[in-house]
Amino acid sequence: MIPHAAILNKAKDRKFEADPDQAPTEDYHDIVNQLEKEGEWEVHRVPEPYVEVKNKYGRTKKIPVEQTWHHKSCGQCGHIPGYSTSIFWINRKLGLDYHDPTDQTSCTAWNYYASATSNAAAQAAVAMRNFAAAHETGYYPIIHCATSFGHYKETRQQLIHHPELRRQVRAILAKLGKKLIMPEEIVHYSEWVHAVRDRIAERQVHDMSGIRATVHPACHYHKLIGEDAVYAPEVYGAQRSAIITSTLQALGIEVGDYSTWADCCGFGFRHILVSRDFSRSFAVQRKIEVMKEEVDPDILITHDTGCVTTLDQSQFAAKAHDRNVGLAVMSDSQLCALAMGAHPYKVLQLHWHSTDSRPFLEKLGVDHQKAFAEFEQAVEELKSGKKEYMTWEDADG
């Protein structure tokens, strides 16, 4: 007879200890530093103060706290602008020095993964131009988009292993008057949120202990060069990436597990723009409905341009087919800013979202009607010419 109970109990007791010496992949730190010694590039060191976290195989990753150069996301700034605004707002409220550059292009990877109208050399040159631009300011790059993050990790991998590509990109940058600069770490903003989550929780003004959430992690965060994603023993026993879940737990939110956690959102890069029937079907049937059936959360928190877009915008059309949808979607930065008392429309800019977050706001005791009236009044002042722009001070008014 098979001792099922004993086996299952043993499995429950089993702990996985991440051992860098047993890692199946190379440690990029070693090679990045070695190539600097050989004069191949200059390494942009993570500035102090930084927080040390662990990545997938237990290697230490340094996350800068401030002096950050914000590599913005075209999709976030373009059509979910409260996403980026919330990241900046949190930095300001925590009193952290940051730089919002205009000497920055998109990583161009959304287009690359959608249309293939580019190549490895061009993609690497775009990445390294942005990194060089960051280095020139003295601020350290922090990446807002998971696709930029994943693609830059992929680019680092290619540059590490292909001297010819390094030579080609170095020559291109020289023509632009720039040096080849490789950051010591490629850092995603959700890793920064994870690193400062206790500071965020210290400034929390809304009790979120009655909130149940689901999390969707971006594929390009934890699957593309997956060894360089942050894991923590206290989050799913370090068997899944820690970011977002760790932050929600720090805010007192109950995170519900669901069976399609590891599934993609359905974004598809080209699909979300020209074949949205696929994106909609996948997002609704494999993510939203599963979450609602298995967890019935108050909110879905995710952390990428494509994931927020797909999971948020795909639900409207599904209503016409009586699908089990109607789940508000936000990024982790928007949720953290809200927890700290940010204005839902002046900072989170929730009017750019498709899903209805008002029931969630009501559960937190936020008067969304009053808040939207305040936003509309501020917009009237802009339209009438009374004010030119909404300032950070206005956003807190």
Added chain:
Amino acid sequence: MTLDLSGKQYAGVDYDEKERLFEEVKKDFRFEQYLYGCYECGICVAACPSARFYDFSPRKIAQSVAREDVDLFYVFLNDSVWDCSQCFSCDVCPRKNSPGGLITLMREVAVNNGLASAQEALEGYGRVVYKIMATGTQVAPDMLQANAFPDWGPHVKDIAENLEAWRRALPPETMHTTEASWQVDEKTITELYLIWHMTGVMDMIKEVDEGLFMILQDVMEEKLEDAGYDVSFD
């Protein structure tokens, strides 16, 4: 739609031509890191979002390349690679393959050679390519138009109607733009155009969309000339 793997639909294409394209994929420097072999376990298919809604299999694509089945490769090159979501869920492969990476290479070869299937796949995508190449940011606020995204909900119409004011209602000073996602310096744009020039990206555009190429050529050559560069994309 069921994928026809018989290859009959491409019987009129010379084997040598198929083999030439296959060799082009193989000679990419990334190829050796994307394909080591195949256990035929299908884990990549289980993880793949596209496989759930299309007749699409990252396993079959990887196997066709690993077995050097040039006819089958050519079917996938034309009829399958554009279904991929490029999420890299298939990187879970226990053999350390990256079917998604392999598909990236195949798509690049399809574009570089101006295959009709690539041109068809990119129909309706020209405006996006224009935005990213010309402005340095891809999904600009002014692309949110109700007729382009009717399935996203009525808020898209609100955004389009209030776009200029709502952009000024963003506290970050860099984000008051409507034609680009944020304010990008002129010097930065010039540097981006020089990258496109030095890496042959415009040649790829020319292969799949000559009209778009000509528009981009005008925009880029004029800006580069203003910046003191004598550059031609011809």
